[in-house]
Amino acid sequence: MTDTPKIALRNVHKRFGPKVVLNGIDLEVGRGESLVVIGGSGTGKSVMLKCILGLLHPDTGSIKVDGEETTRLGSREREKLLHKFGMLFQGAALFDSIRVWENVAFGLIQGEHMPRAKAKDIAMAKLGAVGLTPEVGELYPAELSGGMQKRVALARAIADEPEIIFFDEPTTGLDPIMADVINELIVKCVKDLGATAVTITHDMASARKIADRIAMIYQGRIIWTGHAKDIDASGNAHVDQFVHGRAEGPIQMQIRAL
Amino acid sequence: MVLALQSYSGFSRFQAEGAIATVVVLSVTRELGPVLAGLMVAGRIGAAMAAEIGTMRVTEQIDALSTLSTNPFKYLVAPRLIAGTTMLPLLVLVADIIGVFGGFLVSVYRLDFNPSSYITRTWEFLEPVDVISGLVKAAVFGFVISLMGCYFGYKSRGGAQGVGQATTNAVVAASILILVFNYLITGIFFSDK
Numbered sequence: 138m139t140d141t142p143k144i145a146l147r148n149v150h151k152r153f154g155p156k157v158v159l160n161g162i163d164l165e166v167g168r169g170e171s172l173v174v175i176g177g178s179g180t181g182k183s184v185m186l187k188c189i190l191g192l193l194h195p196d197t198g199s200i201k202v203d204g205e206e207t208t209r210l211g212s213r214e215r216e217k218l219l220h221k222f223g224m225l226f227q228g229a230a231l232f233d234s235i236r237v238w239e240n241v242a243f244g245l246i247q248g249e250h251m252p253r254a255k256a257k258d259i260a261m262a263k264l265g266a267v268g269l270t271p272e273v274g275e276l277y278p279a280e281l282s283g284g285m286q287k288r289v290a291l292a293r294a295i296a297d298e299p300e301i302i303f304f305d306e307p308t309t310g311l312d313p314i315m316a317d318v319i320n321e322l323i324v325k326c327v328k329d330l331g332a333t334a335v336t337i338t339h340d341m342a343s344a345r346k347i348a349d350r351i352a353m354i355y356q357g358r359i360i361w362t363g364h365a366k367d368i369d370a371s372g373n374a375h376v377d378q379f380v381h382g383r384a385e386g387p388i389q390m391q392i393r394a395l
Numbered sequence: 396m397v398l399a400l401q402s403y404s405g406f407s408r409f410q411a412e413g414a415i416a417t418v419v420v421l422s423v424t425r426e427l428g429p430v431l432a433g434l435m436v437a438g439r440i441g442a443a444m445a446a447e448i449g450t451m452r453v454t455e456q457i458d459a460l461s462t463l464s465t466n467p468f469k470y471l472v473a474p475r476l477i478a479g480t481t482m483l484p485l486l487v488l489v490a491d492i493i494g495v496f497g498g499f500l501v502s503v504y505r506l507d508f509n510p511s512s513y514i515t516r517t518w519e520f521l522e523p524v525d526v527i528s529g530l531v532k533a534a535v536f537g538f539v540i541s542l543m544g545c546y547f548g549y550k551s552r553g554g555a556q557g558v559g560q561a562t563t564n565a566v567v568a569a570s571i572l573i574l575v576f577n578y579l580i581t582g583i584f585f586s587d588k
Contacts, residue, residue: 187458190458191461216466219462219463226458227455233456244465247465
């Protein structure tokens with residue numbers, strides 16, 4: 138690919154006290170590509186996304202978005218950069234003090250200063266796109282089920298038509314059918330917007346459905362990347378163990394004896 | 396009201412009951428109104444702010460704000476600081492009025508003071524600086540309460556326990572700072588008297 142990658146991470150390190158979380162991440166995501174990052178709990182997946190968004194600052198290394206270095210941006214430039222991003226958080230992270238439609242329209246009203254009436258129309262359209270009725274828009278997030286909250290969070294992530302969308306474990310905590318509905322919505326929304334997507338998940342069914350390309354993170358490094366269809370023939374023992382969910386293998390869970 | 400009763404029991408030993416109206420109004424406007432209201436608001440509003448912002452922090456709502464191109468300081472912290480700084484003086488004004496009126500009721504109906512002379516004595520020795528110093532204190536306390544609530548809420552980590560800890564810290568820090576600032580502001584206004 139001769140194009141500048143949409144997102145490029147080079148040798149990114151991040152530690153919290155003595156605990157090294159990212160230990161030299163190198164990763165590229167092409168324009169319009171859907172990359173899924175898989176890896177066990179605590180391997181640094183969420184921290185990596187937060188570093189790209191600027192919610193956490195990497196200790197060393199370079200993170201480029203559209204070829205521009207982002208690790209040293211000021212808060213105003215960061216705000217401008219974040220217009221390019223949409224994010225679906227693991228726990229949905231809906232604002233519980235405002236209505237569902239206001240959640241979806243939040244970025245439009247607060248970030249882009251759009252008039253409320255116009256933003257409401259767009260919010261209702263986005264809620265429709267994720268299969269929710271306008272009546273749901275008038276409810277508060279606490280009145281929704283987990284699956285509906287995830288769909289609202291997805292509608293919020295796509296509301297201002299971002300160029301890049303991050304999905305942090307989009308199917309965690311959902312039943313298999315709802316998980317598949319969310320996967321299909323993600324594929325559809327990303328395709329409709331022509332956006333670049335980065336998804337982090339443990340869920341292999343979700344990864345196979347969403348991904349063009351899959352990367353595996355282990356002990357703070359990317360240990361394998363390849364096309365989604367090659368995941369079963371990766372030739373990497375770590376990836377094989379993860380994909381098949383085996384307790385035995387090179388990845389040893391740190392379990393302390395009681 | 397308690398102040399009036401206590402002052403009476405003390406002052407009557409020296410035949411100084413006439414000073415009760417003045418003692419009540421000065422104590423309430425200078426000290427008791429702002430400090431008691433400040434401590435109560437720290438317990439009520441400071442804790443609520445820390446709990447709300449702390450919960451937003453641990454449920455990633457603050458991260459969500461940032462990704463929606465909204466500065467959390469402008470959206471969450473600044474309005475609370477402005478609200479605290481402007482509203483606590485109003486609350487203290489109400490507390491002053493109720494406090495002085497309570498003293499009046501006790502003095503007139505329980506201690507058999509003459510109502511008009513009580514009011515005259517209340518007004519006679521009350522200077523604008525007494526009320527203004529109390530309101531300045533209230534504004535500072537309101538700012539401190541909101542700042543502590545927002546700061547500890549924003550910094551909270553680790554789920555429900557973290558939010559509980561943030562709430563406790565916000566109330567304790569705000570209460571201590573209220574007492575410290577009370578001393579400092581009193582020094583600024585009344586050091587030459």
